[in-house]
Amino acid sequence: MWILLALISAFSLATSDALTKRALKEDNELVVAWLRLVFSLPVLVVVFPFVEIPKIDATFWAAFFSALPLEIAALILYVKALRISPMSLTLPFLSLTPLFLIVTSRLLVGERITLWGAIGIVLIVVGSYTLNLSDIRKGLFEPLRAIFREKGSVYMILVAFIYSFTSALGKIGVEHSSPVFFGTTYFIVVTIALTPFLILNNPDGDLFIRIRRDLRPAVLPGVFYGLMILSHMFAIDISKVSYMVSIKRTSLLMGSLYGFLFFGETNIMQRLLGATLMFAGFLLIVNAG
Numbered sequence: 001m002w003i004l005l006a007l008i009s010a011f012s013l014a015t016s017d018a019l020t021k022r023a024l025k026e027d028n029e030l031v032v033a034w035l036r037l038v039f040s041l042p043v044l045v046v047v048f049p050f051v052e053i054p055k056i057d058a059t060f061w062a063a064f065f066s067a068l069p070l071e072i073a074a075l076i077l078y079v080k081a082l083r084i085s086p087m088s089l090t091l092p093f094l095s096l097t098p099l100f101l102i103v104t105s106r107l108l109v110g111e112r113i114t115l116w117g118a119i120g121i122v123l124i125v126v127g128s129y130t131l132n133l134s135d136i137r138k139g140l141f142e143p144l145r146a147i148f149r150e151k152g153s154v155y156m157i158l159v160a161f162i163y164s165f166t167s168a169l170g171k172i173g174v175e176h177s178s179p180v181f182f183g184t185t186y187f188i189v190v191t192i193a194l195t196p197f198l199i200l201n202n203p204d205g206d207l208f209i210r211i212r213r214d215l216r217p218a219v220l221p222g223v224f225y226g227l228m229i230l231s232h233m234f235a236i237d238i239s240k241v242s243y244m245v246s247i248k249r250t251s252l253l254m255g256s257l258y259g260f261l262f263f264g265e266t267n268i269m270q271r272l273l274g275a276t277l278m279f280a281g282f283l284l285i286v287n288a289g
Contacts, residue, residue, distance in 0.1 A: 005235035006247035009228050014254035016224035017082060017091065018262060023217035024083040031210045032218055033079040034198045037191040039222020043230060044184045051180050060176035064186065067169040071190050072197065074162040077155045085152020087259030088271040089131060091252040093156040095282035099124055100164035102285060120284030127277030133270045174236070183233035242286045249282055 016036065023032050081090045099121055102113055113121075132146035139145075147153050173182045199207065235244045256275045259265040 002235045002239035002244060003247060005231045006239070006244045007250070009231040009235060010248045010251040010254060012224045012228035012231060013248070013251040014091075014258060016221045016228060017087065017251075017255050018258035019217075019221040019224065020079065021082045021087060021263065023214060023221060024079065026083075028210055028214050029079050029083055030076065030194075030198050030201050031207075031214050032221075033075055034191070034194050035211070035214055035218035036222045036225050037075075037187065037194065039219050040226030040229060041188060041191060041222075043223060043226025044187060047180070047230060048184050051184060052178065054177045054181055056177050060173055063169045063172035063176070064182075064189075067166045067173070067186070068190060068193050070162050070166050070169075071186075072194055074159045074166065075190070075194070076197075077159050077162075081152040081155035081159065083152075085150050085155075086265040086271075087263065088256040088265050088268060088275065089150055090152040090156040091255040091259075092127065092131060092271075092275040092278045093153060094160050094163070094252055095124060095127075095249060095278040096157060096160035097163045097167065098282060098285040100161050101167070114288045116284045117288035120281040120288060123281030123284065124278050125281075127274045127279075127281060130274035130277060131271050133274070134267050171241070179233045179237040183229050187229055246283050246286050249279060253279060 020032060020036055102117060102121070128147060129143045132143040135142040135146045147157075170182070170186075173186070202210065232244075232248065235248075253272070253275055256268070256272055260268040265271070
């Protein structure tokens with residue numbers, strides 16, 4: 001059952017990302033990001049009355065509110081990356097999160113990198129190189145330089161780095177409550193916390209005009225985002241986190257395919273190969289422990 005839920009979560013996330021990209025314009029990133037969260041809320045609110053409220057402590061609240069500003073920063077960068085760059089050149093970099101976790105764990109608590117973890121790192125590096133393999137004719141290191149010329153790729157690398165912290169904080173929050181309770185309450189509060197940023201980002205008083213304009217295109221991205229959150233939390237509740245997240249990250253492959261099918265992204269074979277190598281590296285790192 002948890003495998004099906006993890007696949008639903010992956011499909012819902014990739015679909016939400018593709019629909020979000022279609023809704024994005026140059027001046028509406030924050031509006032669409034906020035609306036995507038708003039339209040995810042009905043999906044979460046429907047199940048909230050059936051969620052058992054656990055006994056929570058100070059550690060829960062510390063992790064919860066420490067993660068909030070990081071989550072908002074990641075959300076804004078994520079949507080920017082979707083708007084300005086091809087999905088097949090941005091989403092694969094989400095596989096860097098466990099790599100960053102390995103580095104921070106090594107620095108902070110002295111954890112050793114296993115052989116499989118090291119192989120996973122190599123696969124992620126090779127996969128990153130392969131994403132821009134067509135640039136090799138300009139020079140051996142050009143595929144790597146191309147990553148940093150693509151702003152969306154850089155933004156998504158930053159998102160993956162931030163996620164290495166929010167995932168750790170989220171794990172603490174879940175351990176001191178429950179997966180479903182944490183997931184539903186967390187994203188409700190994220191939506192509320194993002195609202196002041198939305199207002200401050202529209203000083204000209206045209207916020208309601210922008211919201212009305214983007215209302216309809218943001219409905220489906222929000223619904224699928226809500227389904228992603230719910231299926232993610234229910235899957236984690238009945239499975240090992242590493243296994244569930246490994247399956248959920250197939251979303252980066254689905255997202256790359258969406259980029260080719262609906263947005264006419266080019267060099268799709270090399271990008272799918274790169275994304276697949278990065279995904280394989282992700283699997284090795286996540287399950288190396």
